Amino acid sequence: MAGTFLKKLKRGLFMTHTEFIEKVGETFERTGPVEAVHIDRLEEALIAADAGVALSVRLSDEIRNDVRTHRITTAEELRPAVRQRLLKLLDDTEGGLTTGGARPRITLVVGVNGTGKTTTVAKLAKRRKEAGSSVVLAAADTFRAAAVEQLQVWADRVDVPVVHQQEGADPAAVVYDAIAAARSRDIDEVLVDTAGRLHTRANLMKELEKVKGVAAREVDGAPHEVLLVLDATTGSNGIEQAQQFGATAGVDGVVLTKLDGTAKGGVVLAIAESLKLPVRWIGVGEGVDDLLPFDAEDFVDSLLALEG
Ligand SMILES: Nc1nc2c(ncn2[C@@H]2O[C@H](COP(=O)(O)OP(=O)(O)OP(=O)(O)O)[C@@H](O)[C@H]2O)c(=O)[nH]1
């Protein structure tokens, strides 16, 4: 794996990692028998990292059980045991994406206000371009003043075109235009930036449905991916919101942003546990290159300081 990737992942997870390891590192590195206090400490560390109380308790109980049945006998066996448990949890949410060869591929980026949607759209555009796809952005946030200008600034930075209309326009019409533009210019992908909204705002959720409806009518199987952007610094508070958002908007995966600014990286585990949604990308900074594909093994190894 590229050295810079791992460096960024580590930098991104630095705070989570450090706090977690401060709490349990000593436990992991001890030799000798496991004691109850070690597992209590692990449980506390998981809760502190925002893995969610129920999940933290469950994982710790499983480990206590492993100790009881002698599957774990020494403290140094704890780390690989925890690693397995965490990987299993994250693996359960793995799922492939089907595009069925339809063009253009349409990705909808949704979420509550200020989570990092617009930034993520730009970062994704850069990644897709680097992977050899041509991209057009749809400025479907027609609600917030200056949202189009903000997207345009990002688009210029990553050198991709933007399709937009005036403020207050129908977002579904913008998406329709973007699809038409993609077709006429033979562009592979449409990335749709949407307005921040709360799942409780029925009219805005309806608007999202309309956007999806237009995409579905225009392109087979569209939208091919609906990404929910969650701000990691809001920790477990974001989870419940996300649950309802997911149910209404038909979310396929999560982008977890601002992992560079929080010690709450355990929220990745909480997302897997309670949303049953895969984390697809993680945001680790404000720059265009600060978006990393989520890799469960790298994540768990960084968390447990097991990097190879
Ligand atoms: N540190 C850090 N900041 C981020 C990250 N992603 C986004 N941000 C910052 O979060 C703020 C909000 O980002 P936007 O992309 O405008 O968020 P949004 O969801 O489009 O906001 P609305 O359109 O108002 O709902 C900006 O200051 C971004 O620079 C990240 O991964 N790390």
Ligand SMILES: [Mg+2]
């Ligand atoms: Mg925005």
